[in-house]
Amino acid sequence: MPHTLLVTYDIADDDRRSEVSDFLAAHGARVQYSVFEVTLPTKKAVQQLRGRLRKLIDREEDQIRLYPLQASVLNEKMILGNRRLEERADFWIV
Template sequence: MPHTLLVSYDIADDDRRSEISDLLATHGARVQYSVFEVTLPTKKAVQHLRGTLRRLIDRDEDQIRLYPLTAPTLSELVILGNRRLEERADFWIV
């Protein structure tokens, strides 16, 4: 069963912020400038992501929050407005 998380962050350093953003983008969609909806296949994958994020941050300057989203919560999701913030699109240069 997949595990969906809402991940928000406040990272003080531009390089760390970029690294964290790139990491989260590999697992889900950016829904606000510092917020991602991440879906991982297993609980072990969630634990791995948490460990990686923990190693990337400066514990005194940064903060990352991971909110688990359950199936009932997701089924009640309400989105107001049509703006999409996807900044990365997969593409191939041939």
């Protein structure tokens, strides 16, 4: 069963912010400037993501929040406004 997280961050340093953003972009869709929806296949993958994020930040200056999302929440999400930063579409590269 996949695990979907809403990940938000407030990173004080530009370089750290860029690293966190790039790391999250490799795992999910950016839905706002500091917000990603990340879906991972296992609980272990979630733990690995958390561990890597811990290493990327300064715990005194930065904050990352991870909110687990249930399937029912994802099915009922509401989006107000037409602006889109990125739409995640599953695709295959051959």
